[in-house]
Amino acid sequence: MRMSEPPKPATRQRRRKEERPGEILAAALTLFSERGFSATRLEDVADRAGIAKGTIYLYFQTKEDLFEAVVRDAFAPLLERLTGALELPSANSAVILRFIIETLYRQMVATEKREILRLLIAEAKRFPTLVSFYHREAVSRGKAIVAEILRRGIESGEFRDGPATRYPEVIIGPAILAAIWKLVFEPVDPMDLDEMIEAHLDLVLNSILK
Amino acid sequence: MRMSEPPKPATRQRRRKEERPGEILAAALTLFSERGFSATRLEDVADRAGIAKGTIYLYFQTKEDLFEAVVRDAFAPLLERLTGALELPSANSAVILRFIIETLYRQMVATEKREILRLLIAEAKRFPTLVSFYHREAVSRGKAIVAEILRRGIESGEFRDGPATRYPEVIIGPAILAAIWKLVFEPVDPMDLDEMIEAHLDLVLNSILK
DNA sequence: CACACATGACTGACTAGCCGGTCATCTGAT
DNA sequence: ATCAGATGACCGGCTAGTCAGTCATGTGTG
Numbered sequence A, B: 001m002r003m004s005e006p007p008k009p010a011t012r013q014r015r016r017k018e019e020r021p022g023e024i025l026a027a028a029l030t031l032f033s034e035r036g037f038s039a040t041r042l043e044d045v046a047d048r049a050g051i052a053k054g055t056i057y058l059y060f061q062t063k064e065d066l067f068e069a070v071v072r073d074a075f076a077p078l079l080e081r082l083t084g085a086l087e088l089p090s091a092n093s094a095v096i097l098r099f100i101i102e103t104l105y106r107q108m109v110a111t112e113k114r115e116i117l118r119l120l121i122a123e124a125k126r127f128p129t130l131v132s133f134y135h136r137e138a139v140s141r142g143k144a145i146v147a148e149i150l151r152r153g154i155e156s157g158e159f160r161d162g163p164a165t166r167y168p169e170v171i172i173g174p175a176i177l178a179a180i181w182k183l184v185f186e187p188v189d190p191m192d193l194d195e196m197i198e199a200h201l202d203l204v205l206n207s208i209l210k
Numbered sequence C: 001c002a003c004a005c006a007t008g009a010c011t012g013a014c015t016a017g018c019c020g021g022t023c024a025t026c027t028g029a030t
Numbered sequence D: 001a002t003c004a005g006a007t008g009a010c011c012g013g014c015t016a017g018t019c020a021g022t023c024a025t026g027t028g029t030g
Helices: A019-035 A042-049 A053-059 A063-078 A080-087 A093-109 A114-123 A128-156 A168-184 A193-208 B020-035 B042-049 B053-059 B063-078 B080-087 B093-109 B114-123 B128-155 B168-184 B193-208
Strands: none
Touching: A019 A042, A019 A053, A019 A063, A019 A114, A042 A053, A042 A063, A063 A080, A063 A114, A063 A128, A080 A093, A080 A128, A093 A114, A093 A128, A093 A168, A093 A193, A114 A128, A114 A168, A114 B114, A114 B168, A128 A168, A168 A193, A168 B114, A168 B168, A168 B193, A193 B168, A193 B193, B020 B042, B020 B053, B020 B063, B020 B114, B042 B053, B042 B063, B063 B080, B063 B114, B063 B128, B080 B093, B080 B128, B093 B114, B093 B128, B093 B168, B093 B193, B114 B128, B114 B168, B128 B168, B168 B193
């Protein structure tokens, strides 16, 4: 059985120093979020990426490094649109807040990117540096953006001042629930995101608009 | 090396057919939520429970069975207080809703029981029957309770009728965020639960009270 | 009471198989 | 010819699950 095959008969070997890491990350993201860190075998990652196991080690030191890279990588395009929201100069704060919440659903909840949330929750204790990274690069920044909009709205008289407008977390809470719901219960009891968004905005705006 | 130790020098062997399963479940809950399903070794569970590995197999068929038992077991006392809330006859709906939300924080978010949430999220894809179980026994019932209170409040004229009051999920969303926050970011950026509860209630009641 | 015997909870060495990581070798583009 | 990129057989360590054996306790007998 061994030595039987001329290894790559059909497709010619491709040299893709550039593309490889991304392909590996994509394959790894899928498998890690399906099975978790420990239960994912690097050979399966390799298969899915169409390469041999050894190739992974040309680009990543260890399985843990690969995992960290997967989670870090997926975060990159996340905050761009949100920070952009702050720059919209003409709009009032309610419009901007609405935009932020909708963006959150469209970017995080509705897409596969929510799987990152699963990985972060599942492996938080094993990867504390990753948790710090996400807190620093994504969460605290997102919090600051929402806080800034709330502050502006209060200052301009659009929003009331109160506990709710001083706790950004509470404003976006339902979006996190929606993400978790899709991660866990979607097969059993799917959630209509458009209705959820409408209800979320209805709750928030009716509460904080003067 | 083998045969060297008289196995139980000090403590005499105890027979505890009754207590064993509970002890094993407690040990397993701790380790599963620290390390996840795959990374937890049954020998460590045994050590923590003060027994030998083989003993686990007297009470549970496989590692997966043990995991399911852990998660199922932890759910039991969860909904009792909430269903009780519906029976408070004299109180108005706002008081009951406030009670429900506070109970959620005190029972789920503030205690170790939130670890169940972590396990459910992490292993949802591997244990679909467990997901169904939780949806049926806990989530859909909880949803029904909140929906019932909202319905009563609308009927009595306390609450406005709108998207927010037709989507129970949106009402309890911030509590889920709080649970996740504690599971992931607590070491980096702790959350003050009392302030969170206050902000949550402020958000919700200001929105739906007429 | 005392002694033999039965019970079954408990043990832990062991097996079989899995998987992260290595490295000698191969391949094809230049 | 050279060599970066890629391969996959292999190694070593690990662990779910097994099972033959142990022993504390219970039971029946004289």
